[in-house]
Amino acid sequence: MKNKETGRRVTGRISNKMITKNYKKKNNIYTKERTLIMFEEKLRSFIARIDGLKENIQTEEATKTSLIMPFFAMLGYDVFNPAEFIPEFVADVGIKKGEKVDYAIIIDNEPTILIEAKAVNEKLEKHDSQLFRYFGTTKARFAI
Numbered sequence: 001m002k003n004k005e006t007g008r009r010v011t012g013r014i015s016n017k018m019i020t021k022n023y024k025k026k027n028n029i030y031t032k033e034r035t036l037i038m039f040e041e042k043l044r045s046f047i048a049r050i051d052g053l054k055e056n057i058q059t060e061e062a063t064k065t066s067l068i069m070p071f072f073a074m075l076g077y078d079v080f081n082p083a084e085f086i087p088e089f090v091a092d093v094g095i096k097k098g099e100k101v102d103y104a105i106i107i108d109n110e111p112t113i114l115i116e117a118k119a120v121n122e123k124l125e126k127h128d129s130q131l132f133r134y135f136g137t138t139k140a141r142f143a144i
Helices: 016-022 032-056 060-074 125-136
Strands: 085-090 100-107 110-115
Touching: 032 060, 060 100, 085 110
Parallel strands: none
Antiparallel strands: 085 100, 100 110
16 A cells, blocks of 8 residues: 555554654654655555455454454554453453453453454344443443
């Protein structure tokens, strides 16, 4: 993917940290507006990638590795750091033990975002109660 203004190939992660840290610098570092434009371009490229891949993605595991993990990596999360992005996060419900949500994003040692994955071709409505149960048993503020 190329930056519209510079024509250079856009690489690397763009995170909120980068946006707020670098927006004041003008020369070699992108301004806040340019950083946001670059992020928008990366997002559009990711959406196009999904359109090209989704016919070949048949399982939940394939959805997680092909779509979910790359998406959160694009947002700036370290998906390979279990202190930040925990796979199979335990979210036991009452007496039912062993309940696990697919991913939990940890901020300040607390689960903040829960992510429950399903295959890309599966209807999500029939799984609402599952995510709701996980959400109700943790301190997470968001559930996806």
